[in-house]
Amino acid sequence: MKNILSVQSLIKKFDDFTAVKEISFNVETGSIFAFLGPNGAGKSTTIKMLTTVLKPTSGDIVINGFNVLEEQDKARASFGIVFQDPSLDDELTAYENVVYHAVVYKVPKKERAERIQKALEIVGLWDRREDYVKNYSGGMKRRLEIARALVHYPKILFLDEPTVGLDPQTRNSIWNHIKDLNEKRNMTIFLTTHYMEEAEAIADQIAIIDHGKIIESGTVEEIKRKTETESLEEAFLKLTGRNIRDDNGTSRQRIMRGMGRIK
Amino acid sequence: MIEVIYALSLRQLKHYWRSKARLIGTLGQPMLFLIAFGFGFGPMYSKVSGGANYIDFLAPGIVTMGILFTAVFSGLEVIWDRQFGFLKETLVAPISRTEIMVGKTFGGATIAIIQGLIILSLTYILGFRIPSISSLVIGLMFMFLIAIFFTGIGLTIASQMKDMQGFQMILNFLIMPIFFLSGALFPLQNLPPVIYFISRIDPLTYGVDGLRGAITGISTFGVSNDLALIGSLSVIICLIGAVLFSKMEA
Numbered sequence: 051m052k053n054i055l056s057v058q059s060l061i062k063k064f065d066d067f068t069a070v071k072e073i074s075f076n077v078e079t080g081s082i083f084a085f086l087g088p089n090g091a092g093k094s095t096t097i098k099m100l101t102t103v104l105k106p107t108s109g110d111i112v113i114n115g116f117n118v119l120e121e122q123d124k125a126r127a128s129f130g131i132v133f134q135d136p137s138l139d140d141e142l143t144a145y146e147n148v149v150y151h152a153v154v155y156k157v158p159k160k161e162r163a164e165r166i167q168k169a170l171e172i173v174g175l176w177d178r179r180e181d182y183v184k185n186y187s188g189g190m191k192r193r194l195e196i197a198r199a200l201v202h203y204p205k206i207l208f209l210d211e212p213t214v215g216l217d218p219q220t221r222n223s224i225w226n227h228i229k230d231l232n233e234k235r236n237m238t239i240f241l242t243t244h245y246m247e248e249a250e251a252i253a254d255q256i257a258i259i260d261h262g263k264i265i266e267s268g269t270v271e272e273i274k275r276k277t278e279t280e281s282l283e284e285a286f287l288k289l290t291g292r293n294i295r296d297d298n299g300t301s302r303q304r305i306m307r308g309m310g311r312i313k
Numbered sequence: 314m315i316e317v318i319y320a321l322s323l324r325q326l327k328h329y330w331r332s333k334a335r336l337i338g339t340l341g342q343p344m345l346f347l348i349a350f351g352f353g354f355g356p357m358y359s360k361v362s363g364g365a366n367y368i369d370f371l372a373p374g375i376v377t378m379g380i381l382f383t384a385v386f387s388g389l390e391v392i393w394d395r396q397f398g399f400l401k402e403t404l405v406a407p408i409s410r411t412e413i414m415v416g417k418t419f420g421g422a423t424i425a426i427i428q429g430l431i432i433l434s435l436t437y438i439l440g441f442r443i444p445s446i447s448s449l450v451i452g453l454m455f456m457f458l459i460a461i462f463f464t465g466i467g468l469t470i471a472s473q474m475k476d477m478q479g480f481q482m483i484l485n486f487l488i489m490p491i492f493f494l495s496g497a498l499f500p501l502q503n504l505p506p507v508i509y510f511i512s513r514i515d516p517l518t519y520g521v522d523g524l525r526g527a528i529t530g531i532s533t534f535g536v537s538n539d540l541a542l543i544g545s546l547s548v549i550i551c552l553i554g555a556v557l558f559s560k561m562e563a
Binding site: 101102103104105122123124126127131133135136137138139140141142146149150151153154155156 | 316317319320321324327328331332394397398399401402403404405406407408409562
């Protein structure tokens with residue numbers, strides 16, 4: 051299969067506000083795809099639709115050959131996701147969090163212990179597995195979320211701003227893990243980030259989204275050439291402007307606005 | 314399927330067991346009611362009813378109370394999960410929404426029954442006695458159904474709510490009246506027409522009546538009628554909950 055993820059004419063409307071305006075793109079199997087854009091551009095809304103958390107207004111999404119809307123559970127089993135906001139159970143231990151994940155993703159019982167150990171070792175948390183998550187630092191929580199997402203052997207891993215708020219050491223180690231997974235397991239990586247240097251260093255393909263539309267896509271070199279700039283950051287600023295964005299609110303606020311709960 | 318339900322339930326049980334404050338808090342309220350009402354109204358009840366013991370009337374009501382509040386609070390846990398992000402982890406998993414609903418209902422109901430049993434054993438200290446094993450078995454059936462029904466109610470409401478504040482309101486304006494007008498604390502006789510009517514459409518009325526009928530022999534509607542009613546209501550609420558869960562977005 052050439053494209054692990056294929057998106058066709060994807061639209062998401064919240065009442066009077068269109069967050070995603072008919073975007074289409076493909077992600078090649080085994081590649082690292084960076085999905086970039088300013089705050090409120092529609093990144094997280096798109097990721098939520100790709101990962102079945104939000105229903106699109108219209109459009110088609112195919113992951114690993116499964117239509118996300120029609121074969122939801124098969125599509126779900128094909129991807130792993132690390133959300134932008136934390137999604138761990140603080141009142142359980144790290145190990146219990148990962149076991150819960152393994153069970154709800156129907157990892158065969160015989161393989162569970164081994165796969166969990168491996169995933170926790172990859173992110174260096176095996177020795178701290180019996181600790182409650184509430185006693186973890188921000189970086190450890192992030193690493194645990196990545197480990198958890200690996201236990202069911204996803205074909206594609208979605209990472210929504212995986213390094214936000216982390217120190218350079220932790221960021222560096224997380225990107226190394228991600229690169230390793232990509233190279234050794236041929237796992238496709240779909241990521242968003244605000245750190246342009248990070249995207250420039252790691253991504254094979256890039257798409258830049260603004261105001262709900264993809265305004266540029268290609269390899270780093272292609273984008274730099276098209277925009278006649280020296281770095282991805284410059285290209286990004288040239289494409290999306292230098293004005294500071296009114297963050298349209300977090301996506302949660304937008305959903306609530308969409309449901310008429312807040313103005 | 315079974316394993317998923319087990320995993321979801323186990324998580325809830327761990328939360329319950331590890332939060333000692335919650336464990337004691339949810340036991341404290343019913344015990345306070347049992348002691349305050351039991352000793353406060355006991356002599357009066359005895360006089361009016363011509364010598365009957367109020368504890369016999371009250372004990373099943375207080376057991377029901379413990380189950381009711383614990384069960385409804387399982388819904389709060391879903392809102393909690395939503396606010397702290399964990400709900401997403403469950404909702405993107407390749408499992409059906411029905412499995413999630415069944416797992417959470419089962420977990421919540423298990424905790425509620427444990428709570429009910431603890432209270433039941435505490436009433437023993439105050440002199441409440443169950444006549445026979447068979448009445449205990451029928452009583453357990455009612456406790457189970459009350460637990461399932463109200464866990465289902467809590468989850469159904471929670472699936473539609475975004476914050477804790479709203480849940481507090483539901484508790485005050487729905488669950489409290491359901492409890493007070495169910496006949497858990499006082500007999501539902503010679504009431505003003507409005508209160509009488511509300512008590513008759515209150516599902517808990519039949520739960521309390523059935524449980525009381527089973528473990529003390531005092532019943533207004535007949536134990537089998539109560540059983541049929543609360544049983545079918547449980548099935549209906551679980552179906553509604555499953556449908557609403559399937560439409561839920563994180």
